Amino acid sequence: MNRGGIRRLVSVASPVSIAAALFIVIVVASAIFAPWVAPASPLAQHIPNRLQSPGADGHLLGTDEFGRDILSRLIYGARVELVIALGATAVAFVLGSFLGLIGAYIGSWVELVSMRLVEALLAFPPILLAMLVVTIYGSGQLTLIVVLGLVFAPAFARLTFAQTLSVKSAEYVEAARAFSAKTPTILGRVILPNIAGALIAQLPITLANTILLESGLSYLGLGITPPTPSWGGMVASGQRFMAVDPTLLIVSSATIVLTVLSFGLVGDAVRDWLDPRERKALRAR
Amino acid sequence: SSGGSDGDGSAASTNQVLKFGFSAEPAKPTTNAGTASTVNYQLYGLMHRGVMMYSDTGKVVPALAEKADQVDDTTYTFTLRSGLKFSDGSALTAQNVKNSLLHYADPANSARSYPGMKYIKSIEVTDDQNFTITLSSPNSSFLEFLADPSAFIVPDSELKEGAEADIGAGPFKLTSWKDGVGLTLKKSNDYYDAKDVKLKEIDVTFYPDATARVNALQSGDVDFIDYVPWESFDQLKSAGLTVKGAVSSFQVAQFNVTKAPFNNPLVREAVAYAINRDNANKAAFFGNATSLYGIPDTGSTGEKLWSHDPDKAKELLKQAGYTNGGPTVHLLANSTYTFLQDVATSLQADLEAVGFKVELTSPDWNTFTEQALKGQYDVTVQGEIANVTDPSAWLAVMVQPPTAANKTYGYNNDALNKALGSALSSTDKTAKQKYLDEAYQIIGTDVPFASIDRRTQAYAYDSKVAGFSVMKGFTQPYSINNLTNVYMADN
């Protein structure tokens, strides 16, 4: 939408958000190149020296209850986690904001259908929906992406719905209609950019929620099937014996926090950059 | 952590109330559908009594009965204590005993004690105190079945469909039950041994979550908890609390013998040798278990069937025809019981170490059970507990039809069945042992299941609690019977 957008984005980004972006890049990269980056196999058990504290013989972040190298598991876990979290968030965002947009903009029966659909989804507590689906289809990555996507789509739908309602009557939207813009164009190019703020704010939240729900499922024993590493799963098992050895818990939680934080910061930066006035103000600094 | 009553003679406190954290909410006690959960056992032990019971040392002793004699292989005579009463004050007569036991013997009621009671052919009541039980075939452990806490005696009113069995002849009576929260037991003065029961009241709170349970004990919300999670043993001990337990249930790998590869005994044997039991022990039980290379509580002959010997395992696989790389197998675990899943995870590593390729799935307990029942696995990990001590009785249940989720799928070995059968029915000790050893031999090579380890099941309590002791082996779950000896010491 903006020429030289990225360059501008960087030009206005604060050091913090750049750092955040870097972190994300690192995580993603290590996820992609896990086999080369990871110091050990994430599955290789060495039970005799389980629960090593960080640094102990070559295990930078220590070992878990099966004596597996935590760092390696984090790196491979990133694969699982990012695919699930990003995938689900994407599904939720696309599906949700679509329903919300058309629901609010077209109104009438479309609103009725889309919004009832959303509410029907909402009426299922996420954890329940997840449990049911996982119990039926097992907790494969794809299953999780779809189900978590479904679980979190309503958030975007309702949000978009509310926002769209208040801008749809704006004169510039009318203008677009008056100049024979197709409804998709109006929704996508006119309304969406103007309500992006709230949606972008919702993104990292959803991202966090997906990771948490995945973790919650692991806690209830329905997460990614072991021994495959997933951050959520690691937190869950770390919590079990936190009193004995908190390393696993701390390390894995910290990873999730940092990731969410980074996505949040980058999200904020993008939002500010999407807003012309902000961008000016930023330049002024 | 070992059993045996601790004899600290500190002075008894004035308020004899024990705050007990149960590891789950028991099902409402009924005489139908005998739920097998430990917490139910604990509740039965406190509320109810049977003809026989396990003493604090784990021996089978008369309970409601004061005398029990075996006349011949299939005939037993009993004399009840005089003036027995149910906790509602009504009298307990031989007739009640007959009705209750026959009720359990009816398969339609699917009582927990059915496997034993089904041997009952008839019961004649001589008078209010005396009665005779005749068995359809000899069963050397019949008295043990009578001692099973679920074989409790109740008023006839409670033998009806859906009736709650909340009136019993036990040391305590149920006074309140808040669903999901807890229940209260008060000392029953109609209990035959009431004078020796010191606790006035037991306040039970349900703590389904292990961590919550442990925390409750540590923070002083409760005095006593059951089913201590293994990762917390040391933590609790170092916090100055008593952790007391005994090895009881044991974990086994069981197979689907109706299809390759495990229809081949050699491959099963390979597994038995591949398992690194010490690892499983560490990983799943934080070392609070003992590695098991055979059949528990069977002395040298039965307990040393296999060893950890990867090379031999590989060798066996070769013999079975897997010359380059072992077969690919589906290892079914369950996610509800973390320790079983952990055992499976460690097992997976062991199998892969000797050349198997393993796909592990781990659905929740119900799904697991269903799949296990249908034999939708190659190998799986289960926890086993016997409700009698006699191997010829409980081994039979484990290795013979009908199929159950905790039995090797489709296994049926006539030679083995015969050996166990004769052992069960033979009253002569040496003969019995001969048949048993024969059975062990068969198991050693035919491997209907591969034992892994035997977990310590522990209780933990604070310094206020005195006089508690734990039963050993398979009787460990009955240890709560011993709360009759417990008293609150004040300090």
Added chain:
Amino acid sequence: MPANESPSQSLLEISGLRISFPSAVGLTEVTHGTDVSVTVGEVVALVGESGSGKTVTAMSIPRLLPAGASMAGSIRFDGEELTTASDERIRQLRGSQISVVFQEPMTALNPVYTIGRQLTRAIRLHDDCTSAEARIRAIELLRQVDLPNPEQMLARFPHQISGGQRQRALIAMAISGRPRLLIADEPTTALDVTVQAGILALLRQLGARHGMAVLIITHDMGVVADIADRVVVMHNGSVVEHGTADEVFYRPTDDYTRSLLAAVPSITTVDIPVIEPERPRAEPVVELTDLGVQYPGGCGFGRPRFDALTEVTFDVMPGEIVGLVGESGSGKSTLGRAVLGLTRITSGSASVVGVDVTKAGRAELRQLRRHTSVVFQDPGSSLNPRATIGQSITDPLKWTGIERRRSALAARAGELLEQVRLPSSWADRYPHELSGGQRQRIGIARAIATRPRVLVADEPTSALDVSVQATVLDLLLELQSELGFSCIFISHDLAVVEKIANRVVVLQAGRVVEVDSAAQVLRAPREEYTRKLLSAVLVPDPHAQRERRLSLTNAQSRPTG
């Protein structure tokens, strides 16, 4: 403050004011050391080219410049230096001492509160009174600014009233604190001449009674001639001339001023032979019959519905420009929107380029809109804040499928900007970086981009200084003769209408009171109402205005649409 103060005493002294904004190329200065002074009770008109820095100059006084703007120079109010004063001090001055009427009324009101709440709150902020008293005062104020049935207006939300009505609501709010200096930025752009005259009278009156000084920004030389004691002319961010109204009008020294005065269209000076209505015998492109539009009354729930248009009947021939005049709130915008199917038509029928708008579905409407085009009344709110003006101008081309190639679009954008006298380099500025008039020109550029067959222009030149206005009007006429499109031209500036329209429709309270050839209506009006409109037209001649004042002021008491 006492009214009998020596009028020579200076109230506001702006000197050497430089205002600059951040831009892609560092800071760009938009005013270059402007000096403006206002004395107590005096009315100073700030006139000049659109984009010359009038608004920013004015806004710098109560420290209301947009974020990022920086300023240098000195602003003395009543002897007190404002540039260095504390925020708290400025806050105290705002509303009670210095208050503002913003250029664009559309967005200036909080959409979630009723007019009533916003007004009464403002009142109670400055003089402590019960809410009941405040309400009475509010009604009084609304009446003063000529709003029809004020009680009802109090209950309306901003989006439920017309542009002119909002503007008056804002004026009411601005004067509610009895300020000593009123900064009025194009306060009458959306007002028809009669109402305008009323507002001006009001301002003058407040000046006389409470010694309120007014710094009025306007492009309407008639207004200047009518109200201003002194005039300051700005051009390209600098003051090029200042003096008393008479000096500036009769003895202008600066070339720009002269060109400005020369460009003023004046209804009296117009002289074209009355071509009698021999109209082209073609199918009418727009055909309205008994058109009626109802708005859901009040807050939607159960309130009486409001008839914005009733039984409107007239048609527009190909190549015809129909001027639509009528007082504020008479339904002009509503009519325009109805024609484009932007407002639900509740009765009657409207057929545009052969499509029956009342029956048309989404698809048909889209088809229709390929041939229609519109300039919205409010330049600000009708531009997508997240799109560069370049995109805003060329998007219609994309949407109608006329042009899709990026390069071509960029080129076209440049062209169009030039055509409306804006630097083509501004294509990737955003709307908020423009002045009111500049935005309005973007609206016009967008409207003509698609070469429509029917153009609805709602007050398209209301914010343009006369010289730019002249350019724009010429541009329209030029294109019109080139493309031969038909146009519904909504304006309250009869002079402009006379200049551009072939026929004129006069609306009053949602009804058509007169339809005829422009010449006919404007020279020999039949309707009393039309006559009044004409008589209220301001002439850019201070002397003439002073004479007409008396006769006009008493004509104001009549309640309007």
Added chain:
Amino acid sequence: MTPYIVRRLASGILLVWIVLTLIFLAIHAIPGDPAYQLAGGDSGVTKEGLEHIRNGLGLDKPFLVQYGDYLGGVVTGNLGTSFSTGQKVTAAIGSRLPITLELISCAAVLSIIIGLPFGAWAARRRGWRDSVLSGVTSIALAVPVYVFGAVMVLLFAVTWHVLPAGGLPPFGAGPGAHIERLIMPVVTLSLAFLAIIARMTRASVGETLRQDWVRTATSIGYRPNVVFRDHVVRNSLNPVITVIGLEIGTFLGSSVIIERVFNLPGLSSLLIDGVTSRDYPVVQGVVIVISVLFVVINLIVDIVYGLLDPRTRQR
């Protein structure tokens, strides 16, 4: 207005029915036979026993008949009886709903009264405050509730003995004890929600701040705080309300875990246990109750929109 509400309620009922049907299908679809465990699980299930129990539970009837019966029951306010406890489902829910409601509503209130100002504060004076917000909220968002819960218990209950580890005595039996035990669960539960509200507020206030009417309000001379409160925050609430409305679901999710960690017998744990033990009536019952709750909440939320933003009322 009223017809609007009526319409909404109607569609609400429709919604509940849809949800009910979905859950009925889903719960029956998941593998695992409720009768098996009741028949005694692995230890000695007999065919007869199984048969007996299945027809006791009416599981032997054809699926549609079961559905019909259930629907009939629901209409007459009878949610059936729990398979595992034999307790009336309505009773079970009745005894647990209050706890969950109390937990959630307390948490909601807490997170709103902290989250809103927090977000607004960060949005108003950007800079380092923004970073603080991002940091704090990210932690609150990214750390699972059960970790927070566990850590809290470890500190306050186990180590320092200042608060009890869990449980919740009825309010009647001493408000003190009741509130005391509510503290940790509520705080834990509200953390994530608080973070969400704060972030939403931050985002939407940031947008509103630059609207023209804010300038108008300023020009009238309101104190900055007043301008901020009445013309910025007030206009920013819309998305915040939305998330508040819809996060309730996620709430029920996390309260499951809260209830485990703090051993509170709430609705969520009833639901989850219901699923794990295949206690169909319980699961269905709870879900119905929840969906009804939802209909109400959403109705309220939508009405609040109308009140907050008249432009959304043109429907």
